[in-house]
Amino acid sequence: MSSVLYALGRWSYRSRGLVLAIWLAALVLVGGGAVAFNQGTENSFSIPGTESQEALDSLSHTFPQVSGTSAQIVVVAPEGEVVEQPAIETAVADGVEAMGAIDGVSAASDPFGGLVDGAVAKDGAAAVISVQIDGSVSTLSERLLDELSAEADALEAALPDGSRVAVGGEAYSVSLPTLTITEAVGVVIALIVLIVTFGSFLAAGLPLLTALLGVAISMAAIFVATIFTDISSTTPMLALMLGLAVGIDYALFIISRHREQVLGGMDPEESTARAVATAGSAVIFAGLTVIIALVGLFVAGIPFLTVMGLAAAVAVGIAVLIAVTLTPAMLGFAGARMGRSIGDGRRARKAAAAAEAASARGEEGAGTASARRAPEQGNRFFAGWVRAATKWPALTIVLVVAGLGVVSVPALDLRLALPDAGSQAESSPARQTYDLLAEEFGEGYNGPLIVTGTIIGSTDPLGLMDDLKAEIEALPGVASVPLATPNPTADTGIIQVVPEGAPDSQQTKDLVAEIRSLQGEWEDEYGVELRVTGFTAVGIDVSDRLGAALLPFGILVVGLSLILLTMVFRSVWVPIKATVGYLLSVGASFGVVAAVFEWGWMADALHVARVGPVISFMPIILMGVLFGLAMDYEVFLVSRIREEYVHGGDARAAIRKGFLGSGKVVTAAAIIMLAVFAAFVPEGDSNIKPIALGLAVGVFVDAFIVRMTLVPAVLQLLGDRAWWMPRWLDRLLPAFDVEGEGIAKELALADWAPGTAVAADGLALEGVYSGVSATVPSGGALVIQGEHRTGKSALLLTIAGRVQPTGGRLKVDGLALPERAPSVRGRVALVRMAGEADPVGAVRRALAERPRILAVDDLDHVSDPTTQAELRALLSPAEDLSIVVSCVETRPVDAVLPPGVRSTLLTTAPALETAR
Structure with missing residues (x-):
């Protein structure tokens, strides 16, 4: 590559x-x-196949009035008064009628109408109007929301002085991310x-x-x-x-x-x-x-x-x-x-002045000595860093692992949920309504559940709904059941359940699990299969599915990192060390996010609108992105160390040289990443904020603590063993050249044997052939002669780019092998005559690809003079074609090669292992 x-x-x-x-x-x-x-863009989250989503889809057909989204308008009486007074009730009734007439609104409920329970606060200071809207959050039009807000403003103007109206609910729960x-x-x-x-x-x-x-x-x-x-x-x-x-x-x-x-x-x-x-x-x-x-x-x-x-x-x-x-x-x-x-x-002028002064004093080389000292001074910081990390490597490893383990502890309390209006900024009208509902009606009013099922088999649908309402009201964690009713055709029933806990609380999650655990019992008793849905239940299902996906995704990522890094570094211990370091970085990132968003540490400083669960897909996104970034730093740092080790052979000296060669650029890259991610934290969208914080922490930990501190210590402790790899595994895995070794070798051979079709020097394939040297000019021929099992065919396949040599130098058509093997295979056509029923047809098909070189294995298998003549006639017009053949006997080859082609004879000797 x-x-x-x-x-x-x-x-x-x-x-x-x-x-x-x-x-x-x-x-x-x-x-x-x-x-x-x-x-x-889409502003809602759903997962096809979950119970909540299936129930919601079913309601869109059987009970469309409640299947869409909803808004809530909170009416607050003047201080010291109650909402149940004629002036407020009349204004609210008029407002409900106007809201219900808005195009796209399927229903608006009057809190004083008697059709719903619990729409007036227990202290009478507030009432809530529920507005049911057709469609989902993602399909809401700005026009509808603007009209609804305008009617709410009109209602506030019609209320007695001192009254207040706040608009919020599910329809306003999702805020669009913006740049600041x-x-x-x-x-x-x-x-x-x-x-x-x-x-x-x-x-x-x-x-x-x-x-x-x-x-x-x-x-x-x-x-x-x-x-x-x-x-x-x-x-x-x-x-x-x-x-x-x-x-x-x-x-x-x-x-x-x-x-x-x-x-x-x-x-x-x-x-x-x-x-x-x-x-x-x-x-x-x-x-x-x-x-x-x-x-x-x-x-x-x-x-x-x-x-x-x-x-x-x-x-x-x-x-x-x-x-x-x-x-x-x-x-x-x-x-x-x-x-x-x-x-x-400026430096050039100073250097010239210094050189002139030194010359006047009879001194030489002052400027050169200064130039030599400058790089060392620039690397002094990184030299001290790597020296400190590797002086007592075992102690460094223990301190890093223990320290990151402590930072990871808060991750045990990390909870996941989908964002709602409660996660928006306190200045947001939707957040203010959210807080007002929680204060006046309880936290659960912001996330009601819907329990629904088919009741077509019931002879008393109203009585059935009352019985189910009583069952649910008796459950722990239920604040109220405001609504339990069949649809107009009496084939589907819904029960609205207000939990005691907030929508993203563990208490509400436990209540959903409790209702679902009773489904079998209620089906036996009432003959109704009930399902739990609603915005809150959908959020719980999304979070559960994402949480369950973390383990298989983690296994995928960890397994991938082991394979990829083994391919790159040709080592067993380096990939294991890199993967363990990645897991430490992930744990620390989760820990800091949990400490800020769950425990509230530095929440005000980072402008966290509300302490609580983080967005459900934060962990899996963070794991995926941080994996790639961790591999960035691992490759750029360790590849430089491996390069020094390969060239010098001293594993511990290579750590210092490689670190000094890459430490500056890795540091710069990490600081840039850290700055970009951290910039999205203070004023960032509530969905992005925890992801950005986790990535910023992850980059800092992975680059500076894991890669630039833990990695040198582990390599120092392992020494030469760090680069050990079983021979069978080395042969099994493909190589991935990220250090540019291939191009370095190709450039080194650029001036060697120009204008040749094949140039080999000391070429070897372990256990097959060794010490092969030959030069074939362009348009010439190479005849590889030898007995069976002497490696003649293997040598031909090596020249054709099909087999990788284990030693020596080889260029084919100006391309170095094995580095340019794919390109060589595109230029060298291969024909194997052993067992070939139509030799002429095989060569004709190969020549149709317009190769630069034709490689023919076992050409002496063609013994028929007529066929030999046909092959010679086929090859004669191709003046620029170079030919490489293998054979036991050369006479059939002489009969096939075109006259005037300059040929080089190369005889292979039996390999040592074969000779025994």
Whole structure:
């Protein structure tokens, strides 16, 4: 992959104008589509297949008057008075009539009409008008809500002085996420970090520019997707937060490597290609882990969560594509200026003056010595960090694990629920109504339950509903049962239940479970199968389903991390250590979120509107996103350490060198992520706030405590054992080159054997052949001769890119193997003559692919002179074709090869193990 990225980086650098034009055209096209076709986002949550959702769907057909959403208008009497007085009752009756006449309102109940119980507060100070609205929260029109609010204002004006009217309820329970100036603070902090990291305004501005372009495209794509599917209102904000964070970081990694190379004297174009090949490989791996984790949200089986994960994955995918295409293009526009830093001119003048003064005194090399000291001074902080982490590695491990374990303790109290008006800001009218209802009527009035069932078999539907009402009223946790009635056709009954606890309380959840546990008993006694539904019950079912999905999702993520990291680092202990570290980070994130939102620690400072359960999908979203980010830091830090170990062989020295080489960029990336996520906490939407806080904490813990402290300590403790891997597992798993080893080898061989079809030097395949060297010019032929079981066929398959050698150097058609094996396989056609009934047809089909090289195994199996002549005639016109054949006898080969083709004979000896 690094070779492909090398070519892509060079092409993007050279074709920078075209690349920029393509991305700008994509922005215009997708942005125009979003403006023209945006259908708006969905503001409700549901899960098909749950009891509450099925009951709600059934009610939409049998009892449509109660199947939609509802609003509540609270009327409060002047201080010291009661609502049951003629002036208030008359105004309320007129208001109820006006509200009932609004298009889209199916019913409005008069609290003084006698049809409902419990609509007047026990102290008589307040009454509530219930308004039933057709459709769900997501289908409500602004017009209807505005008309309802206008009628409420008219009612307040008609009431005696000192009276108050508040509008709220389920219809007003969902608030649309909005951006505030606070989120921009994260971008400003990111810019400052980039300036400090690069010491250049130009280098600092590029990651922000590319990230913002990627975010704009991904956001527009999400709104275009509303044509095809419902998308929750939280989805664009999550995609914005993730796309911005990873977009900046991915560009940072590539630009950082590029500047390092340019400052070392490398040509900007070559440096860009190499930066994309090396850092770009790690970016693609890191992006893939985030994308896989987000797409893996489908395991929860919840449609809106699956769409949310897919949308966020698209945002990350666009960030990756922009990083490996637009970033090198922008580096092309910058050219050699990317090697300049703030104050270069001033430093150059000072250095020249110092050199002139030193020359006058007869001194030499002062400036050079100063330049040599500068990098060491810049790395002094990170050198002290890694020294402290690895001095007593066992103690570091114990302190980190114990400390993060303590931070994780509050997670045991983490409760989940869907947001309602109670989670909105205290200044929100819906929140004020919510608090007023809780104060005057009890907390449960904000989340009534609906118990429904088919009663078509009953001969006394009214008596049946009264009996069921009495049964439910007797249950613990029930505050009141205001309504128990059949529908007009007497085939479906509903019972409205007001719990004692708040909608998101454990008490209400226990009541729902209690009612459901009695369903069998009531069915036997009354012949009615009852189900619990309503906004509160739907929220409980969504939370339960999400909670149940955490374990399988966690197993998926942990298993995935073990496999991916084993592929990358060719080690057993490194993936285990990385996965344990990820779990510690997740536990700490959950712990801090629970401490803030459940225990109330620093809740006021973080502007938490209401202490209580967090949004249901926070844990699974946080686990998925943090997994990808944790793998980012693991790859960028540990891959540098492994690179030093592979080159130097000293496991413990490699920790320090690798840490110094990657610590600065990992720190910068983590601070940027932390700033972007934290900016969504103080003024963020109530749905996003706990996710943003959890991600900010998770990034801090994972980058600075787990990856940059725990990881060096574990590697120091393990030493060489950290890089151990069983040979059978090494052969089983494919390799994933995130360090650019492939392109490094290919560049090292670039000047070796130019213009050849095949060049081999000391080529070996363990247990089969060894020490093979040969050179075949383009248009020539290589004849591999040997007895059976001497490795002749294996050698031919190696040259054809089908078998990976274990030693030596090999280039085929100018491409290094095994790094460019996929490309080689596309250029080398393979024909195996053993058992081939139609040799001429097989070669003709192979040549139809227009290969650069034709590899024919066991060519001497073609013994018929006529067939040999046909093959020679078939091969003769292909002057640029190079040929590689294997055989036991060379005479049939001589009869097939076209005249004038220069051939090289290579004889394979029996391998040692075979010779025995």
